Amino acid sequence: MKSVLETVMNPSGLMAVVCLACVVLKAIQLYWRRQKLLKIFKSFPGPPTHWLYGHLQMLQQEDELYNTASWAQKYPHCHPVWLGSFLVFLWINHPEYAKAVYSRGDPKSLVTYSFLVPWIGQGLLILNGPKWFQHRRLLTPGFHYDILKPYVTVMADSVRVMLDKWEQLITQDNSVELFEHVSLMTLDSIMKSAFSYQSNRQTDSDNLYIQMVNDLSLMVHLRVQTPLHHNNLIYWLSSQGRRFRKACRLVHHHMDKVIRERKEFLKDERQLEKIQRRCHLDFLDILLRKRLKLIGRIHQCSEA
Numbered sequence: 001m002k003s004v005l006e007t008v009m010n011p012s013g014l015m016a017v018v019c020l021a022c023v024v025l026k027a028i029q030l031y032w033r034r035q036k037l038l039k040i041f042k043s044f045p046g047p048p049t050h051w052l053y054g055h056l057q058m059l060q061q062e063d064e065l066y067n068t069a070s071w072a073q074k075y076p077h078c079h080p081v082w083l084g085s086f087l088v089f090l091w092i093n094h095p096e097y098a099k100a101v102y103s104r105g106d107p108k109s110l111v112t113y114s115f116l117v118p119w120i121g122q123g124l125l126i127l128n129g130p131k132w133f134q135h136r137r138l139l140t141p142g143f144h145y146d147i148l149k150p151y152v153t154v155m156a157d158s159v160r161v162m163l164d165k166w167e168q169l170i171t172q173d174n175s176v177e178l179f180e181h182v183s184l185m186t187l188d189s190i191m192k193s194a195f196s197y198q199s200n201r202q203t204d205s206d207n208l209y210i211q212m213v214n215d216l217s218l219m220v221h222l223r224v225q226t227p228l229h230h231n232n233l234i235y236w237l238s239s240q241g242r243r244f245r246k247a248c249r250l251v252h253h254h255m256d257k258v259i260r261e262r263k264e265f266l267k268d269e270r271q272l273e274k275i276q277r278r279c280h281l282d283f284l285d286i287l288l289r290k291r292l293k294l295i296g297r298i299h300q301c302s303e304a
Helices: 002-009 011-041 064-074 095-102 110-120 129-143 151-172 178-195 208-224 232-237 239-267 269-277 283-303
Strands: 078-082 088-092
Touching: 011 088, 088 095, 110 208, 110 239, 151 178, 178 208, 208 239, 232 239, 239 283
Parallel strands: none
Antiparallel strands: 078 088
16 A cells, blocks of 8 residues: 555656546546537437547548538438537528528637637637627728729639630540639639739649648648547647648738738828729728728827
8 A cells, every 4th residue: 555655646656647637537528528419419310420430431531522412401401410529510401590590699619710710810700799890890891882893893803814714624625623713713802802912823823822722721621520630739749730830821921921012002102092092992901091090090199
């Protein structure tokens, strides 16, 4: 008995006991979380699920789209989708169910949104409450009909580039992966609308920024489908987590460069007047103009 106590009380033994206690407590916590989720979702019928993997195996197969389409037919209103044992979503297939759920005004679940934070930051997609309203109020002028209308021409130009590419590709008698082209067109439209950033993104597939955005999208998708990587510590220590951090740094560096250049551009009053006379204001213009006005008011108050 004495030797057991001596073993437990020495530093290494004490550390082992603490680690074991933490593991046991975590196991109990996960068990009760699992039971709570099972109780919540027992009223919703859904496809058969594996106790450990959930529906991940069916979502990681080549016929993933077929599986999700067949679930929508079999469960036309909604059904649970398990990503492992401790993460579950309510997959909504009926518009009336979507209306009932989204009209509740519940806080956003940050379980998977949190995976995006290192990439996109704490923006409208992530925020809740007063801060969300503050950010939305800042961007509201950008969604006015008179401002959005000129963007149709901007987006049509991006679509035209995509269609020109397709005309060349269909002469090759090969199948065309549409998702990649539509994604590039969407990114091109966003860059033009949000930053007035003109580039050849749709035709330059080797562009580093495009590669990093594609990699980040894929890595977020893979993380959602890998239960172990839901834990931040495990993920950031993994090779996938290190790749994600590196890609985030490169994307942030590019966007910081665009914003710095626009700030310098707006310091010139003549350029500022040109922007104000332009047929459309991009989101970056709106944000920076708001910031310049705020700084001007602060200077006026300090001088007074």
